[in-house]
Amino acid sequence: MKNIYLIFITIILTMISCKSEDKDQELEQFLMIDHLSLSELDGSWKWENSNGGISGTSVITPESESYTKTITFEDRIYREYVDSELTLETYYRIDTVINSMYDTKLYTIYYFDTQQKQKLLFDTSNDVVRLFLYDTDCYDCIGTHIYLNNN
Numbered sequence: 001m002k003n004i005y006l007i008f009i010t011i012i013l014t015m016i017s018c019k020s021e022d023k024d025q026e027l028e029q030f031l032m033i034d035h036l037s038l039s040e041l042d043g044s045w046k047w048e049n050s051n052g053g054i055s056g057t058s059v060i061t062p063e064s065e066s067y068t069k070t071i072t073f074e075d076r077i078y079r080e081y082v083d084s085e086l087t088l089e090t091y092y093r094i095d096t097v098i099n100s101m102y103d104t105k106l107y108t109i110y111y112f113d114t115q116q117k118q119k120l121l122f123d124t125s126n127d128v129v130r131l132f133l134y135d136t137d138c139y140d141c142i143g144t145h146i147y148l149n150n151n
Contacts, residue, residue: 038094038107040122040129041073041094041120041122041131042073042074043072043073043074043149043150043151044070044071044072044149044150044151045070045071045072045073045131045147045148045149045150046068046069046070046147046148046150047062047068047069047070047071047145047146047147048061048130048146048147048148049061049062049145049146050142050143050144050145050146051142051144051146052138052140052141052142052143052144053140053141053142054140058142060142067082067083068082068083068084069081069082070084070150071147073092076091076092076093077089077090077091077092078090078091078092078111088113088114090111090112090113090114091111091112091113092109092110092111092112093109093110093112094107094108094109094110094120095108095110098119104121104122104123105121105122106119106120106121107119107120107121108120108136109133117136118133118134118135118136119132119133119134119136120132120133120134121134128148128149129148129149130146130147130148130149131146131147131148131149132144132145132146133145133146133147
């Protein structure tokens with residue numbers, strides 16, 4: 001009976017070790033894909049509002065939702081804070097310029113742990129820098145998120 005427990009424990013430890021190695025290899029492959037360095041993305045961004053919906057007119061704000069949200073980009077790590085509490089930390093990469101019309105570049109940003117991607121756009125108006133993140137698989141939901149540079 002004692003031998004059965006030892007075999008069982010050995011099998012479980014081997015499985016856990018393999019999963020960890022697979023995750024490390026997956027992360028290494030994720031980060032090896034060409035990455036565009038966007039210095040203007042680095043730092044902290046404060047959520048201003050999100051909009052969209054079926055008619056495209058729904059708007060939510062920190063005031064309407066009773067919480068604040070901040071996102072940070074640093075050393076290829078994305079962090080998301082809700083009311084100053086860390087809710088997500090993952091690696092990211094930017095490897096696609098989709099469009100470059102009128103001196104505005106639209107990028108695609110990929111997140112490692114969530115396997116999610118978004119479109120990304122910077123807008124500078126009246127010396128205020130805004131970051132627009134667009135959910136790519138969201139056609140009738142609130143999928144446009146606007147952040148102010150918080151640096």
